[in-house]
Amino acid sequence: MPTIRDVAAKAGVHPSTVSRVFSGRASISPETRRRVLEAAQALNFQPNAIARSLSEQRTRTIGIVVPHVFNGFFEDSFFPQVMQGLLRATYAAGYRILVSGSSSHQDEIDQVREILGSRQADGIVVMSSRLDVDTVGTLQSKGTPFVLLGHPPADHPGVAWADADNRQATREAVSYLIGLGHRRIAYVGGDPDVLVTKERLQGYRDALEAAGIRPRSGWIDYGYFAEDGGYQAVARMMALGDQAPTAYYAANDLMALGILRGLRERGIPVPQAVSVVGTNDSPEAGHVHPALTSLHVPYAAMAEAAASMLIQAIEEGRSPTGFTLLPCRLVVRETTGRIPAEAQARQRAASSSQTTANHP
Amino acid sequence: MPTIRDVAAKAGVHPSTVSRVFSGRASISPETRRRVLEAAQALNFQPNAIARSLSEQRTRTIGIVVPHVFNGFFEDSFFPQVMQGLLRATYAAGYRILVSGSSSHQDEIDQVREILGSRQADGIVVMSSRLDVDTVGTLQSKGTPFVLLGHPPADHPGVAWADADNRQATREAVSYLIGLGHRRIAYVGGDPDVLVTKERLQGYRDALEAAGIRPRSGWIDYGYFAEDGGYQAVARMMALGDQAPTAYYAANDLMALGILRGLRERGIPVPQAVSVVGTNDSPEAGHVHPALTSLHVPYAAMAEAAASMLIQAIEEGRSPTGFTLLPCRLVVRETTGRIPAEAQARQRAASSSQTTANHP
DNA sequence: CTGAAAGCGCTTACAG
DNA sequence: CTGAAAGCGCTTACAG
Numbered sequence: 001m002p003t004i005r006d007v008a009a010k011a012g013v014h015p016s017t018v019s020r021v022f023s024g025r026a027s028i029s030p031e032t033r034r035r036v037l038e039a040a041q042a043l044n045f046q047p048n049a050i051a052r053s054l055s056e057q058r059t060r061t062i063g064i065v066v067p068h069v070f071n072g073f074f075e076d077s078f079f080p081q082v083m084q085g086l087l088r089a090t091y092a093a094g095y096r097i098l099v100s101g102s103s104s105h106q107d108e109i110d111q112v113r114e115i116l117g118s119r120q121a122d123g124i125v126v127m128s129s130r131l132d133v134d135t136v137g138t139l140q141s142k143g144t145p146f147v148l149l150g151h152p153p154a155d156h157p158g159v160a161w162a163d164a165d166n167r168q169a170t171r172e173a174v175s176y177l178i179g180l181g182h183r184r185i186a187y188v189g190g191d192p193d194v195l196v197t198k199e200r201l202q203g204y205r206d207a208l209e210a211a212g213i214r215p216r217s218g219w220i221d222y223g224y225f226a227e228d229g230g231y232q233a234v235a236r237m238m239a240l241g242d243q244a245p246t247a248y249y250a251a252n253d254l255m256a257l258g259i260l261r262g263l264r265e266r267g268i269p270v271p272q273a274v275s276v277v278g279t280n281d282s283p284e285a286g287h288v289h290p291a292l293t294s295l296h297v298p299y300a301a302m303a304e305a306a307a308s309m310l311i312q313a314i315e316e317g318r319s320p321t322g323f324t325l326l327p328c329r330l331v332v333r334e335t336t337g338r339i340p341a342e343a344q345a346r347q348r349a350a351s352s353s354q355t356t357a358n359h360p
Numbered sequence: 361m362p363t364i365r366d367v368a369a370k371a372g373v374h375p376s377t378v379s380r381v382f383s384g385r386a387s388i389s390p391e392t393r394r395r396v397l398e399a400a401q402a403l404n405f406q407p408n409a410i411a412r413s414l415s416e417q418r419t420r421t422i423g424i425v426v427p428h429v430f431n432g433f434f435e436d437s438f439f440p441q442v443m444q445g446l447l448r449a450t451y452a453a454g455y456r457i458l459v460s461g462s463s464s465h466q467d468e469i470d471q472v473r474e475i476l477g478s479r480q481a482d483g484i485v486v487m488s489s490r491l492d493v494d495t496v497g498t499l500q501s502k503g504t505p506f507v508l509l510g511h512p513p514a515d516h517p518g519v520a521w522a523d524a525d526n527r528q529a530t531r532e533a534v535s536y537l538i539g540l541g542h543r544r545i546a547y548v549g550g551d552p553d554v555l556v557t558k559e560r561l562q563g564y565r566d567a568l569e570a571a572g573i574r575p576r577s578g579w580i581d582y583g584y585f586a587e588d589g590g591y592q593a594v595a596r597m598m599a600l601g602d603q604a605p606t607a608y609y610a611a612n613d614l615m616a617l618g619i620l621r622g623l624r625e626r627g628i629p630v631p632q633a634v635s636v637v638g639t640n641d642s643p644e645a646g647h648v649h650p651a652l653t654s655l656h657v658p659y660a661a662m663a664e665a666a667a668s669m670l671i672q673a674i675e676e677g678r679s680p681t682g683f684t685l686l687p688c689r690l691v692v693r694e695t696t697g698r699i700p701a702e703a704q705a706r707q708r709a710a711s712s713s714q715t716t717a718n719h720p
Numbered sequence: 721c722t723g724a725a726a727g728c729g730c731t732t733a734c735a736g
Numbered sequence: 737c738t739g740a741a742a743g744c745g746c747t748t749a750c751a752g
Contacts (some may be wrong), residue, residue, distance in 0.1 A: 001479070001503065002624050003744095003745055003746085004745065004746065005745080013722075014722065014723045014724075015723095015745090015746085016723065016724075016725090016746095016747080016748080017721090017723075019745095019746065019747060019748085020721090020722085020747090020748090022746095023747070023748090025745090026500070026721085026722095026748090027721065028721070028722085029721060029722090032721080032722080037380040044477075044501075046474070046477035046478050047478060047745085047746070048414075048478060048479050048744090048745050048746065049477055049478035049479060049480040049746095050410060050413045050419060050480065050744090050745080050746090050748090051413045051414055051728090051744070051745035052745080052746055052747075053410045053728095053730050053746090054408075054410045054411055054414050054728050054729065054730085054744090054745080054746070054747095055727080055745080055746045055747040055748085056728085056746085056747065057728070059410060061458070062698050066443075066447060068443075068447035068448060068451060071444075073444075074440040074441060074443065074444040074660075075437070075440070075643045076643075077435075077442050079375060079443070080435070080440050082433075083426075083428075083434065083439070083443070083459070084428060084433075086427060087426060087428035087459070087461035087640040088461070089463030090461065091428060091460075091462075091463065096458055096459060096460045096480070097456055097458070097459040097460075098456055098457070098459075099443070099456060099457040099459055100451075100456045100457075101446070101447035101448070101450065101451030102451075103451065117404075117406035118406050118408060119361070119408050119409060119410055120409040120410065120456070123377035143361065157635060158441070179733075186641075192727090218736060240624075254647070257647045260649075261649070264649065282643075283435045283436075283641060283642075283644060284644030284647055284648070287587065287614070287617045287644055287648065287650070288647065288649070289620075289621070289624065289649065300434075306661070317741035349497060353589065362731065363729055363730085364730065365729080373738075373739090374730080374738065374739045374740075375729090375730085375739095376730095376731080376738075376739065376740075376741090377737090377738060377739075379729095379730065379732085380731090380732090380738085381739090382730095383730090383732090384730070386732090386737085386738095387737065388737070388738085389737060389738090392737080405731085407730070408728090408729050408730065409730095410728090410729080410730090411728070411729035411730035411731090411744090412728090412729080412730055412731075413744095414728090414729080414730070414731095414744050414745065414746085415729080415730045415732085415743080415744050416730085416731065417743085417744070474722060487723095501738080589736045
């Protein structure tokens, strides 16, 4: 492969002149530029990006670490949406993305550290859902910029992040169900140890409280983000008898699909008798029948915001700061409907009996 | 950030000794190693990957270029599956992936060229479906190793690739339908200009021919890979009257979903009256109702094979050669069934009338 | 505008 | 086993 020296020799100039022509930020006489470009063309010369990076002390690359041994990670819309967002931001800024796999939770953190410390990238976007409180501090000590995708596990001053407003979004989704006449609403929530599960549960409580509905603990279930978890939740809910929910909010679409399966097997028509709302607005949501009403979480926009914050900080030679909190959007399709008048009547009766008989 | 010199100073050795300790391939006295490691630890030293790359003339990175402006690219299972496969191979070999966006077809090729020529990666995996015949030759002239994902658009000696055996797979899928008693089978195929569409059509013809079935041109349709394309195809097929197909093969799951919608709207029960087979075995295939029988295309395995071939060639300092052709697997779910006896009888009658009245 | 030199932070053949 | 030096291919402050 030809270098700057080969081009210089052919053009009859000093290598530094060739460098100036290609780096663009220097005044070069038109005649010299022409000769250099001609020589470069003839030799099929392209500047070596690694040498440039070493010299400039910047790679125009940001990193991301992916838990590639976890199959579910690639079957969900989260990963591709994140990549799309990262690509939008990096492409616009003339950057590229360095992706590393990781085979365990500990390895994920090690890979982040490795990329940060070895300067193979100028900064990194870190998935905060996979981070604990202490690790964030350790990363800060590395000195290399990073931005969290999702918010920090605890209050870490000076840590930048981008996230969706999960609590508010779930609140709105549940309020929508209440607006359709539903009073008994289930929350099927994912892993209870995960932060977003707690936030969404809070949004669920917010909505019920705002409507003056007393939540029953039996309406709250954890499907652990799995299809079967949603399916199982239906069985448990049905055991509540006339206190069984007329609407379900599920923290992802897979669980919502499981709920639909559970209802279908019991011959319960959706949305005529029971409504279902999923979360993520994944591709299948629009393709199943009946099409699933789902909360669209702007993963691509979150990732784009995170990468933009990161790149801006890199270019300005400072640490990223601040945060971006993005709203979600409820995509109403076919699995949600107004509660039938007759059911409403029954529900009112049940609801009043509930206040008197509220022992588990 | 501390360098090898800082560590050397602290440990009281020459920088080259520090380098030897970290590169691993040199004999160092245990005592010296200990002192160096101690100093490195104290300074929180990590070798600079870029400097190492420049010196070693290798980055341990392979590239991939992604058409990030095309939304559909991130809604399909192709991209995440490919990333998973690439990550499996790169991780195992201690490599990482450099991802570049691209905003147009021409830009995609330019980005490949740029990565190849600037040596930002040691090699690259190129999606061959987005390549024309000439471009392959141009890439070869760059000298940097690459492997195609999918096979070359024409015979290019010395170009390495990994692909699925699409023709054989479709043949088997259609043969499966024939085995269930179907004789009138539709092919809904995607963009007719795309190579895989032609290959799958060939597999379809192979299967019919092997069963002695004369294909009608009316059974062949192109849905252009869109849901609505599948839906429209049903309308056209139904216009064939008693020559309408009792089974559909669709070249992706999205079109299969469109076909299911078209059948549902006409009150045609699946699989009791008509069978449907999709392609790709995307996540939604298992989640729709009835669950879609689909041809699983091993995208992850293809990508893994491509990356492995590439990395092996890089490590051996030669151009990648040869190819990997992987079988697909039919995942039978609920949309395929034996043709009812009564329908079979009608079909036999229709089939014999077809041989006598075969003018379009 | 252009040249000559030093430097980015490593690796590695060459001595000893 | 370890040191000293040259080199990887660029960039850029310093002169002129």
